Amino acid sequence: MxxxxxxxxxxxxxxxxxxxxxxxxxxxxxxxxxxxxxxxxxxxxxxxxxxxxxxxxxxxxxxxxxxxxxxxxxxxxxxxxxxxxxxxxxxxxxxxxxxxxxxxxxxxxxxxxxxxxxxxxxxxxxxxxxxxxxxxKLDKPVPVEFLPFAQKRVEEGLKSLGAKDVQLRKNADGTPFSTDNGFFMFHADFGEIKNPKKLEEQINGIEGVLENGLFAxxxxxxxxxxxxxxxxxxxxx
Missing domain, CATH: 3.40.50.1360 (Rossmann fold)
Incomplete structure (x- = not known):
């Protein structure tokens, strides 16, 4: 990213x-x-x-x-x-x-x-x-804003939900991108999302996640x- x-x-x-x-x-x-x-x-x-x-x-x-x-x-x-x-x-x-x-x-x-x-x-x-x-259909990578402290746990949680690839969003200089809230962001690729509403709720259930980019x-x-x-x-x- x-x-x-x-x-x-x-x-x-x-x-x-x-x-x-x-x-x-x-x-x-x-x-x-x-x-x-x-x-x-x-x-x-x-x-x-x-x-x-x-x-x-x-x-x-x-x-x-x-x-x-x-x-x-x-x-x-x-x-x-x-x-x-x-x-x-x-x-x-x-x-x-x-x-x-x-x-x-x-x-x-x-x-x-x-x-x-x-x-x-x-x-x-x-x-x-x-x-x-x-x-x-919805099939683009889903942005996930998370607490930097919980980076590894969030990445593991996303993969357990079926994410094929999880990439940390970075700035051009290679440093982690920081949101207005001071959090980091993953882009999680789930491929075609069969049940967007369910996945939206599941991602937000991962400890350390602030919010994700599914609006279902x-x-x-x-x-x-x-x-x-x-x-x-x-x-x-």
Missing amino acids: SKSAPSSPPWAETAKFAAAQEALKYVPASMSIGLGTGSTSSLFIQLLAEHARKNNLQLKCTATSKKSEELAKSLGLNVVELGQLDSIDLAVDGADQVDSRRRLIKGYGGAHTREKVVEYATKRLLIISDHSKKSK KRPADLVIFGQADGSAKTMGN
Whole structure:
């Protein structure tokens, strides 16, 4: 995991922008909104800030990472702590894989724990992504955030659940990647995940695990897939 991610195909930015722009249609004049983390979420935050200024929207935003919080504040959005909100009307975030039942694998941006806290509490979860993230099944490696002290125990626990390969995520210089929470992260490859909800619960049952990137207990309500031609297609409601 120390290698940098491969460059995106030429159409990817167009598709991400299309999804982020389409998501603005679901933001009313006044609401509380959870802001996701990642490249597509960053595009949405930028568009949301401009949309809010032009239309004088009354928004209260809570962010799922320090990076998203800093970006939102720099653009003039009203960002508050999660505990200051009585409820979250809408959360908008990206995903690394979306299956036909709108279950997700998330966390390649390293923020899935805070994302899950916000997105399992929201009244409506809207996922924005380019169309390449759509899949009939979930089979990408699952990010697992864990206490560094428990690294060996967590690795053994993941393998006992069927992980074929468990890789410690690292920075470019070879040091362990650290999340906003100060924890380390594994990417655990289970191949095709037959029962995502069960595996989500089992991984979280391993001593030392903080949270994992399976979002199966609470699938997305609506997914917007940006297309290479700049259009957008939706799944869900």
